[in-house]
Amino acid sequence: MENIKHIIDSLGLETNLTLDDIPNIDLYMDQVIQLFENKFNMSKRNQEDKIITKTMINNYAKGKLIFPIQNKKYSKEHLILMSLIYQLKGALSINDIKITLSGMNKKIINDEMDLASFYTSYLHLAGQNVTDFKEDIEERVRAVTEEITENNKEDAAYLEQVLMISSLVHMSNLYRKIAERLVDEMVVEKEGKRQK
Template sequence: MTINTQDMIGSILESISRIDYIKPEDIPNINLYMDQVTTFMEEQLASSKRYPEDKILTKTMINNYAKNNLLPSPEKKRYSREHLLLLIFIYYFKNILSINDIQTLLGPITEKYFRSDSDMDLTAVYNEVFSMEKDQVELLKEDLVKRYHTAEATFESAPEEDRRFLKLFSFICLLSFDVYTKKMLIEQLVDELRDENNEEFTKSKKSKK
C-alpha cells in the first residue's frame, strides 16, 4: 500500500488554512422561509461537506430541532438571523454530541440571549466564540505537524512494504485518541452543567412554594 503521507499532511494543512465560519454580517437581516434557510446554510457551509451529495441541513432536521427544543419556533413560518446562529451552533455540535447534550448547552443560551434587548445578545455570543477561530487554526496546524512527526517515527522495523500503511495507522490512532479524550471532557463538562441547571430548577421550585 503506497500512501504519500508528506503530500497528505500538506493537503490537510492547506485545507485547515481554508477553514472559515459564517460571519454574522453574512447572515441576511431579513427573516427567511424554510427553503431559504436550507439554501443559505448549504451555500455557506458547502466546503465542510465530505461528499458532494451530503446535506448540510434539511427541512426534517430543522423540524426535529424544534421538536427537541433546540430551536425556538419560527414566527409566521419565517426564521430570524438568531435562528440561523443557533442552527450554525447545532450544525457543529451535532457531529460530536447527543441531542440531549446540545439541549443542555444551548438551552441557557437561548433562554438568556435569544431576542435579547441588551448588548449581550446571541450575535455578541456568536462573535465572541468565533473570534478565537484564527488562533485555534494555527495551534491546530502546529499540533497536527507534531503528531505527524511522532507517527512517522513509529514502525521503523516493520517490513518495508507495510511501513507506510502502519505509520499512517499510527497517525490516525493519535488523532482518534485526541478526539476521544476531548469528547470525554466535553461530555463531562456538559454533565456538570446539566447537574447545575437541575439544582437551580429544584431551588426555584422550592422557593415558589
C-alpha cells in the same frame, strides 16, 4: 503523510457562517438551507451529503434546540444557533446540544443576551482553534513518523496512516469526553438550582 497538508487545505476548516453572511432579514426554510449548503459545501465528506435539511431544522424546532420561529421565518438569532448546532453535532448528542443551548435560548427569548457578541467570540476562538490544530497536526505527523521503526520499512506508509488515524481519533475522543462532562455539569447545576 505528505498528503496531510492537502487534506487540511481541502477541508475548509476556516469556513464558518459569519455575522456578515447572515442577512438582516428573516429567511424562509429553503433560504436557510441554501445559505448553509453554499457556505459549508466544501466541508462535505461526500458531494451527496446534506449540510442541513428541512427535517433537521424541524427536529431542532420540535426538540427545542432553537427558540420558536415566527411566521415560518428564521431570524439572525435562529441562524446563529443553527450554525452552533451544526458544529456541536459533530461530537455531541442532540440531547447534549439541547442541554448546552437551553439557557441561551431562554436568554434570547427574554432579550437578556447579545447573541451576536457571543457568536463573535465563538468565531474568534474557532479561528484560533484552526491555527492551533494545524500546528498540532504537524507535530503529530512527526511523532507518528518517529514511532514507525526501521523494522516496518515495507509497510511504513500504511502503518503510518493507521497510526495517524488512531491518534487523531483518540485525540478527538479526549476532547469529546471533556465536552460531555461539561454538559453533565450543566445538568447537575440546573438540577441543583431546582432543589433549592
